[in-house]
Amino acid sequence: MSICGLDFGTSNSTVGVVHQQQPLMVPLELNSQSGEFETTLPSALFFDFETDDIHFGREAIELYSRGEFGRLMRSMKSILGSKNMDEGTQIKHKRYAFNDIIGFFMASLKQRAEAFNQQSLESVVLGRPVHFNDHHPELDLAAQNRMADIAHSVGFKQVSFQYEPIAAAYDYEQQVDKEELALIIDIGGGTSDFTLIKLSKQNRLKAQRDDDLLANHGIHIGGTDFDRHLSMATVMPHFGLNSYYIDKPTLKMPRHYYVDLATWHRIHLLYDANVLRDIAELARESQDKQAMLRLAQLLKNKQGHKLAASVEQAKIDLSHQETTSIDLSYLVNLEVHDNSEELLLNKASQLDLANAIEADVNKVFAAIDDTLTQAGLQGSQIDTLFTTGGSTALPSVKKLISKKFSQAKWISGDLFNSVGKGLLLDAQRRYL
Template sequence: MSLCGLDFGTSNSTIGVIQSDQAVMVPLEQHPITGSPETTLPSALFFDFHSDEISFGRKAIDSYTNGHFGRLLRSMKSILGSSQMEEGTQIKTRKYLFSEIIAFFLTSLKERAESFCQQDIDSVVLGRPVHFNDHNAELDRVAEEKLRTIAESIGFKNISFQHEPIAAAHDYEQQIKQEEIALIIDMGGGTSDFTIFRLSPSLKNKADRHDDILANHGIHIGGTDFDRHLSLATVMNQFGMHVQYKDKPGVEMPKHFYVDLATWHRIHLLYSRKTLWSLQDLRLRMADTRPIDRLLKLIQQKDGHRLAALVEQAKIDLSALPQTDISLAFLEESPSLSCLVTGRQLSDAIDHDLQRVFHAIDETLNQAELKPGDISTIFTTGGSTALHAVDQYIRSRFPNATCVQGDLFNSVGKGLVLEAQRRYC
């Protein structure tokens, strides 16, 4: 029996296998600039309208960025657990269900892993957030069943699930030397999940760890939410978000255009004649037409995903820099336009969501009936844990705990492989 652990992420995905009795993350593609093997595959698909081919990951993003005629889709995991799952989307002359699109992507992951292993893979442990939907238990159940059905449709025969922060705990447990009460913080692209786990070198191969899980909690807030808030607080001003009507002082451009433009899985909704007609009509009524012209050009060029990627990169850069520039040179204005973004702007933009995340961590402690001082280790994974505000919170809330940063993008995947080995071997 050949097995794998598959972490289908909102922003990035991984797949791992067992080789020589060790969990190994599959090199999924080469970095387009450095040529180095990458164990992450951006959760992106590009439908090329000329060749009718579908590309994935960095190749998909590069095809879109380089102006190939087609359609880019990202953040498909965000659709799971929402009512949009059954809506589908139009690509050229065909309407695809989102389940079909997710299946295309997961098939690509599976095939890359099988090529790496040189054998078919029939068993999988799939990662899942603690909640696909925070507020609707039925939608949460349906999301897992939908993912199971997709996995079956692409050839997996043995399918099971593990909560992503629990998987990350299994990965961390491989390196510890003594018993610990660990708080696992997994902040990914779409969700933030938390587990308090009793870990020990003597327990790591135990089949049933239910009694060692002291709490498990999550909230549907992640990196793509932070991207959206940063975009709305900064670069959207260059596209007219706060421009007022000529004859209605105090009344601004409708905000829904900018919310869609700042939300990965809604950007494509703007690429319609109806949107262009609405914006052209609004332009005639606005006090300043220049940023509206810029918005029209952005949509006509179908460059919304390019802008979203630049905002995402700015957020990442601000983890290490006090400020950065978002270049809008692709709009070919003279002189070339850019938007300065500061760390303070990022902190202010995401503060409300971060407070909700921090409150959810406190709720996790309450579930376990523990105090911050009872936690011996904080283990972090997921790209959003690199944010300065998250690091500050952890160190101030848990001053006596040892902070361990895991592999930001592979810890969950490694833990899922270990779980697959326990379940299927």
């Protein structure tokens, strides 16, 4: 059967296929550390400047982390729905449109799935957030059209879309016996999306589900935003954030450099020669010269993505442990470094993370309230809460969910595969 469900995520992507008449998530990549195949492929590309090859997923991240000469790109989905969709980017001697870059990645997903399924895939249901853009419907529509164009360009003949939280609802519905009013909370890498829907064993057989859908809402806040806030709170002060000018003791160093350094798809902008000159000048003007020199050296060595990966891993660690160390050990050999212990022992706690992301988490839960308001319901009327997406595992998020929906049955779904499984179910309904 040449159908699939494809979840192109900000941080990770998955593909579901019907293999030997069974719905399965495709093992997309061998994890070199565990020795096992993973059904997730990190949404990352590495352009190797030595060989001109393009690598994907964990392999891309590993090559960059080893110091191979090239360009790493992540969080490409964040570009969709923004005004930067048409800008493109320079890679080595060529300028690429973002359509091309996302197309390289989607083509790799398709090829891996076809190799596993041993047949070409012609029809796809693509996942999409409720809003690619929260405020501009024209940009939202343009983002979906762009995704459709990319899917056609890599060889899909039939392309359709489903909202990611609805797809997650379809996955959960496979285990439902009696009718339930379910709230789906999907906090992914780039967006948080919510669906209120009636689910039942009988309903899952229906071709049209419009009557079952009570509300659908989303907000452009997700795990990469949480990474950025944790980075700003715990790591960026080592590089001069919040330090002051010598001759203007009440004026802090420019903040935008640190925001860019903590944002995956903007890090490469800091490697520009003009930026490096600006940072060198700021180091001469800063009260904390050592920290600014550390920043200059980090950027000169193009280690910004490695720094971001360290913070991301710390956030993941803090989902199941109270404290962790953010690995900055690769900085201790820098000539400008004067306090290796400070970096080697850089700690972060669940409380640090909770404080750093509190404002954004409150916005997420305000959006959940808006979803309930759309349906004219109270939280106490929800029968089942189904959560998916990596950030639903964060302690402060889980605490608020428990408090707000204490009467509901809480089902924690597959953090990374529920959406993909639901997209495949939808593909079976649409195309078979």
